[in-house]
Amino acid sequence: xxxxxxxxxxxxxxxxxxxxxxxxxxxxxxxxxxxxxxxxxxxxxxxxxxxxxxxxxxxxxxxxxxxxxxxxxxxxxxxxxxxxxxxxxxxxxxxxxxxxxxxxxxxxxxxxxxxxxxxxxxxxxxxxxxxxxxxxxxxxxxxxxxxxxxxxxxxxxxxxxxxxxxxxxxxxxxxxxxxxxxxxxxxxxxxxxxxxxxxxxxxxxxxxxxxxxxxxxxxxxxxxxxxxxxxxxxxxxxxxxxxxxxxxxxxxxxxxxxxxxxxxxxxxxxxxxxxxxxxxxxxxxxxxxxxxxxxxxxxxxxxxxxxxxxxxxxxxxxxxxxxxxxxxxxxxxxxxxxxxxxxxxxxxxxxxxxxxxxxxxxxxxxxxxxxxxxxxxxxxxxxxxxxxxxxxxxxxxxxxxxxxxxxxxxxxxxxxxxxxxxxxxxxxxx
Amino acid sequence: xxxxxxxxxxxxxxxxxxxxxxxxxxxxxxxxxxxxxxxxxxxxxxxxxxxxxxxxxxxxxxxxxxxxxxxxxxxxxxxxxxxxxxxxxxxxxxxxxxxxxxxxxxxxxxxxxxxxxxxxxxxxxxxxxxxxxxxxxxxxxxxxxxxxxxxxxxxxxxxxxxxxxxxxxxxxxxxxxxxxxxxxxxxxxxxxxxxxxxxxxxxxxxxxxxxxxxxxxxxxxxxxxxxxxxxxxxxxxxxxxxxxxxxxxxxxxxxxxxxxxxxxxxxxxxxxxxxxxxxxxxxxxxxxxxxxxxxxxxxxxxxxxxxxxxxxxxxxxxxxxxxxxxxxxxxxxxxxxxxxxxxxxxxxxxxx
Numbered sequence: 087x088x089x090x091x092x093x094x095x096x097x098x099x100x101x102x103x104x105x106x107x108x109x110x111x112x113x114x115x116x117x118x119x120x121x122x123x124x125x126x127x128x129x130x131x132x133x134x135x136x137x138x139x140x141x142x143x144x145x146x147x148x149x150x151x152x153x154x155x156x157x158x159x160x161x162x163x164x165x166x167x168x169x170x171x172x173x174x175x176x177x178x179x180x181x182x183x184x185x186x187x188x189x190x191x192x193x194x195x196x197x198x199x200x201x202x203x204x205x206x207x208x209x210x211x212x213x214x215x216x217x218x219x220x221x222x223x224x225x226x227x228x229x230x231x232x233x234x235x236x237x238x239x240x241x242x243x244x245x246x247x248x249x250x251x252x253x254x255x256x257x258x259x260x261x262x263x264x265x266x267x268x269x270x271x272x273x274x275x276x277x278x279x280x281x282x283x284x285x286x287x288x289x290x291x292x293x294x295x296x297x298x299x300x301x302x303x304x305x306x307x308x309x310x311x312x313x314x315x316x317x318x319x320x321x322x323x324x325x326x327x328x329x330x331x332x333x334x335x336x337x338x339x340x341x342x343x344x345x346x347x348x349x350x351x352x353x354x355x356x357x358x359x360x361x362x363x364x365x366x367x368x369x370x371x372x373x374x375x376x377x378x379x380x381x382x383x384x385x386x387x388x389x390x391x392x393x394x395x396x397x398x399x400x401x402x403x404x405x406x407x408x409x410x411x412x413x414x415x416x417x418x419x420x421x422x423x424x425x426x427x428x429x430x431x432x433x434x435x436x437x438x439x440x441x442x443x444x445x446x447x448x449x450x451x452x453x454x455x456x457x458x459x460x461x462x463x464x465x466x467x468x469x470x471x472x473x474x475x476x477x478x479x480x481x482x483x484x485x486x487x488x489x490x491x492x493x494x495x496x497x498x499x500x501x502x503x504x505x506x507x508x509x510x511x512x513x514x515x516x
Numbered sequence: 517x518x519x520x521x522x523x524x525x526x527x528x529x530x531x532x533x534x535x536x537x538x539x540x541x542x543x544x545x546x547x548x549x550x551x552x553x554x555x556x557x558x559x560x561x562x563x564x565x566x567x568x569x570x571x572x573x574x575x576x577x578x579x580x581x582x583x584x585x586x587x588x589x590x591x592x593x594x595x596x597x598x599x600x601x602x603x604x605x606x607x608x609x610x611x612x613x614x615x616x617x618x619x620x621x622x623x624x625x626x627x628x629x630x631x632x633x634x635x636x637x638x639x640x641x642x643x644x645x646x647x648x649x650x651x652x653x654x655x656x657x658x659x660x661x662x663x664x665x666x667x668x669x670x671x672x673x674x675x676x677x678x679x680x681x682x683x684x685x686x687x688x689x690x691x692x693x694x695x696x697x698x699x700x701x702x703x704x705x706x707x708x709x710x711x712x713x714x715x716x717x718x719x720x721x722x723x724x725x726x727x728x729x730x731x732x733x734x735x736x737x738x739x740x741x742x743x744x745x746x747x748x749x750x751x752x753x754x755x756x757x758x759x760x761x762x763x764x765x766x767x768x769x770x771x772x773x774x775x776x777x778x779x780x781x782x783x784x785x786x787x788x789x790x791x792x793x794x795x796x797x798x799x800x801x802x803x804x805x806x807x808x809x810x811x812x813x814x815x816x817x818x819x820x821x822x823x824x825x826x827x828x829x830x831x832x833x834x835x836x837x838x839x840x841x842x843x844x845x846x847x848x849x850x851x852x853x854x855x856x857x858x859x860x861x862x863x864x865x866x867x868x
Contacts, residue, residue, distance in 0.1 A: 124776060124777065125776065125777045125778060125779055126771050126774065126776050126777070126778035126779070126780065127778075127779055127780065128780055128781070129720075129722065129749060129751070129780055131720060131747075131749055134749075135747070138747070147743065147744060147747060148740075148743060148744050150728075150739075150743065150750065151750075151752055151773050170773070174771075174773050174774050175774075177749060177751070178771070178774060203740075
């Protein structure tokens with residue numbers, strides 16, 4: 087047996103355009119194949135300057151390569167990508183604004199948590215993506231979502247009138263605040279996936295039952311509610327965010343309520359950090375905190391015979407510091423056994439849905455060995471849990487898909503905390 | 517004859533400070549300097565701004581020299597060498613030679629402050645072609661250009677567009693024999709990089725390093741501002757060799773955090789040369805019978821509790837004569853040497 091001397095090509099270094107024409111000659115496919123240059127022939131730091139010159143991009147130039155970000159970057163655990171690597175690529179001349187690297191960050195905030203130099207990807211990414219949006223250099227799948235959101239007010243492209251479809255046939259009353267004609271205690275910001283996605287709708291129905299059982303005076307906006315815009319802002323569509331925020335603030339400011347209750351941590355984040363400067367000041371609560379503060383009134387009497395693990399949403403945990411409320415609720419479930427995943431709370435692993443990642447699965451798949459949601463589901467399975475509890479509407483669908491794709495159907499179910507609570511309260515969860 | 521005089525050899529920062537303090541403590545001092553002017557390396561090597569704090573070297577050294585010359589207890593002897601020393605603690609006979617004339621003075625204690633010299637990169641690190649390529653210079657030469665406010669590529673006389681620093685030249689090298697870290701070069705290179713960026717704003721500055729050693733406050737006072745405000749580019753990976761190509765200098769090595777070889781053109785390359793014992797340190801350690809370490813620096817007690825006492829009673833060493841030292845180190849150890857020398861003379865109750 088001789089030594090195999092056939093050339094070994096690292097696919098990641100192959101550059102090939104599917105269709106390409108040069109001086110009128112068609113050189114599509116392998117005819118234009120190039121291999122990434124091995125030797126660095128120049129440091130074109132002008133590319134780094136283009137990022138650090140951006141309002142919000144300054145800290146990209148502060149990296150001193152300690153590499154702590156790589157240890158916690160959820161994306162680098164499934165593909166070759168990370169903040170300190172972006173800095174170096176910029177120093178050797180990468181055009182960030184046309185690079186796929188621009189879109190792989192989920193703005194999960196774990197790098198900023200550990201960065202000694204406070205290189206702030208939460209500022210850098212939206213600032214740089216905003217430039218790409220202005221240039222029209224946005225991945226098609228994300229551009230499609232921008233357009234749907236602009237047109238329909240939700241990223242799923244659903245008819246706004248169908249926002250209340252989930253309330254039909256429900257045995258409890260979910261009033262529209264516009265029809266009540268009075269102040270309500272709690273205005274529930276349902277959000278898009280809980281309004282339109284089949285599994286999200288189930289969670290919404292459970293939460294409606296729980297709120298009703300608690301005797302909460304609540305109402306929803308229905309068709310007047312639009313996407314909160316937070317993820318659009320992180321994905322660089324600042325104009326779209328501003329339009330949505332202003333429309334939402336106008337709607338909200340026409341009603342009287344004490345508490346703005348959000349299902350979605352991303353919406354919560356926008357209401358707390360972005361809406362005030364645009365004139366939207368509300369007493370915002372995420373439903374996990376709202377319910378945790380009323381644990382004594384929930385009358386949790388039915389056993390939930392499950393081993394439950396919990397996934398921290400980045401925008402509830404790292405972005406807004408809420409780690410206890412969901413855990414307090416799970417611990418209060420009779421009969422349930424709570425187990426933590428290896429990476430939890432401040433170090434929770436991202437589901438991949440943030441920062442526009444929800445709508446960039448195609449691009450991510452080109453660069454990653456598995457989805458972040460799949461990585462997380464495998465970690466959940468490893469705990470021995472049979473139930474993965476979530477409190478973010480991006481996650482039910484992401485994790486249910488991941489359960490199937492990792493062949494864990496039957497081993498793990500994904501349930502919203504409101505579904506678990508409804509079960510423990512003896513309420514219907516259908 | 518027994519004496520309470522302290523003879524300080526070398527009028528650089530350490531010697532000036534040791535002389536000033538010994539006199540302030542009440543001892544008569546003779547400060548001997550081989551060169552015609554006091555001030556040591558910052559003056560003779562035309563340093564621009566000092567690391568850290570960017571204070572003008574001329575100003576700072578002028579202040580130190582002024583404090584010495586205005587003190588009546590201190591006699592300054594420039595253009596003078598110590599050519600022999602006899603005797604012992606409390607009763608040394610020190611021979612001074614100036615313009616061929618010899619003179620013997622009595623001293624109770626001696627403080628050696630003969631400092632360092634810059635490593636000569638043409639001598640050992642031949643890959644950098646320091647002797648052959650005019651645009652490869654050292655941080656000492658860069659200091660002079662910065663002091664003259666005329667920072668240009670030597671071969672063209674024009675401001676450079678791209679400048680590379682190479683760290684650890686002549687330090688941390690078993691082949692060369694200097695295994696130690698010279699301690700100041702990372703900070704000085706970063707300081708110079710800031711000055712270059714201010715003087716030649718269009719110049720791109722790169723620092724190639726093994727690991728940046730920015731002790732204590734140098735990190736936040738020099739390294740971080742260099743990168744964050746002055747956009748100096750730090751690249752981890754030392755340059756293996758410099759080759760001229762198309763009128764420029766191509767620096768070759770590995771960009772380690774990219775994991776790729778690199779061959780990048782530069783207009784100027786500045787070698788961050790380290791410290792070696794000065795000729796004076798070598799000569800005086802022989803004359804004073806002081807043991808040196810394998811690198812030729814004077815061995816002090818080399819203890820965390822005593823940085824200045826040598827094996828010869830009554831003889832102390834301070835500053836870079838004892839090993840790589842920054843200015844803070846030199847000034848601090850000079851104070852310790854002066855205090856210990858004066859205290860020792862008093863404890864042996866030398867009759868005057």
